[in-house]
Amino acid sequence: MAILSSDFSSPAMVADTRGRHLRDLRISVTDRCNFRCTYCMPKEVYGRDFQFLERSQLLSFDEINRLVGIFKHHGVEKVRITGGEPLVRRQLERLIEMLAQDPSLDLTLTTNASLLKQKARLLKDAGLNRITVSLDSLDEAMFRAMNDVDFPVAKVLAGIEEADRVGLNPIKINMVVKRGVNDCAAVDMARHFKGSGHILRFIEFMDVGHTNGWQMEHVVPSRELAKRIDKVFPIEPTQPNYIGEVAERWRYKDGSGEIGFISSVTQAFCRDCTRTRLSAEGSVYTCLFATRGSDLRSLLRSGASDEQISDVIANIWRTRSDNYSEVRTAETAKLRKVEMSYIGG
Numbered sequence: 001m002a003i004l005s006s007d008f009s010s011p012a013m014v015a016d017t018r019g020r021h022l023r024d025l026r027i028s029v030t031d032r033c034n035f036r037c038t039y040c041m042p043k044e045v046y047g048r049d050f051q052f053l054e055r056s057q058l059l060s061f062d063e064i065n066r067l068v069g070i071f072k073h074h075g076v077e078k079v080r081i082t083g084g085e086p087l088v089r090r091q092l093e094r095l096i097e098m099l100a101q102d103p104s105l106d107l108t109l110t111t112n113a114s115l116l117k118q119k120a121r122l123l124k125d126a127g128l129n130r131i132t133v134s135l136d137s138l139d140e141a142m143f144r145a146m147n148d149v150d151f152p153v154a155k156v157l158a159g160i161e162e163a164d165r166v167g168l169n170p171i172k173i174n175m176v177v178k179r180g181v182n183d184c185a186a187v188d189m190a191r192h193f194k195g196s197g198h199i200l201r202f203i204e205f206m207d208v209g210h211t212n213g214w215q216m217e218h219v220v221p222s223r224e225l226a227k228r229i230d231k232v233f234p235i236e237p238t239q240p241n242y243i244g245e246v247a248e249r250w251r252y253k254d255g256s257g258e259i260g261f262i263s264s265v266t267q268a269f270c271r272d273c274t275r276t277r278l279s280a281e282g283s284v285y286t287c288l289f290a291t292r293g294s295d296l297r298s299l300l301r302s303g304a305s306d307e308q309i310s311d312v313i314a315n316i317w318r319t320r321s322d323n324y325s326e327v328r329t330a331e332t333a334k335l336r337k338v339e340m341s342y343i344g345g
């Protein structure tokens with residue numbers, strides 16, 4: 001399906017080689033983070049001397065806004081702001097404000113909540129709809145060990161409370177579960193958020209990037225975790241909100257809310273994957289486990305027109321065939337895949 005008209009008012013949906021439409025755009029606004037989570041940005045790799053992107057290498061807010069306009073033309077309805085840690089990018093609320101000019105856009109953000117207490121009101125007023133918080137344990141020692149910068153749980157919980165207070169809800173809480181590290185904390189997490197209105201999701205430890213030392217035996221299959229939770233708090237599966245939803249939804253039988261399981265390792269969901277990712281320096285990655293991206297920044301900065309960029313994006317998606325989770329092996333886990341901190345989860 002060729003992109004002919006330059007009339008950006010009429011959407012030009014594109015489908016990939018498996019008939020999947022482009023719907024979700026995840027935008028990393030920085031490769032930096034103030035945490036060093038061991039499964040994402042291990043300190044041994046991201047130490048004091050690590051060369052992060054220079055400010056001039058980052059897409060500006062105007063460039064991001066322009067690209068979002070073009071992606072919307074191809075069907076994007078949902079934008080998730082990520083990082084690294086997006087709240088370390090200064091004045092992020094200005095970008096949110098620009099993107100929120102289109103009220104039809106579902107605008108959300110994923111954060112470690114370290115700066116959320118200070119920023120929640122600004123983000124809400126700028127037009128952010130919802131928020132997802134990463135929190136891997138309520139156990140102080142365990143959490144500090146996992147974020148590896150000694151950051152206290154209390155400050156994350158204070159950020160969640162403030163986000164809830166200003167109306168950035170329902171809040172989703174993402175817990176990456178690693179066997180022998182924090183899986184024993186899963187039931188306590190469920191107990192804490194049960195009945196709160198927030199939606200706790202358990203994420204299977206994934207072989208993202210090539211620096212987190214992933215091994216299959218560190219993975220707790222979601223089915224196993226669901227059984228553990230069910231023993232204490234009876235749960236049952238419930239209907240997805242939409243096709244392509246990442247988390248498998250379950251609810252507490254006593255009606256006190258829902259939880260989710262994101263099972264990229266044991267229950268691949270590539271069949272309905274409608275997601276693409278934009279790195280902080282303007283490259284498109286069509287899969288979380290991609291080994292290479294396509295550069296859009298040089299087009300933006302060399303005077304290419306929206307139509308030209310639009311054609312490039314359409315072509316990237318049209319030729320997409322990603323299904324990494326369906327073909328994952330111990331060998332593929334060793335591939336030099338792009339780091340999650342570079343393109344967002």
Ligand code: SF4
Nearest residue numbers: 270273287288322325
């Ligand atoms: S592995 Fe890639 S194609 Fe599959 S669901 Fe994840 S991002 Fe989509």
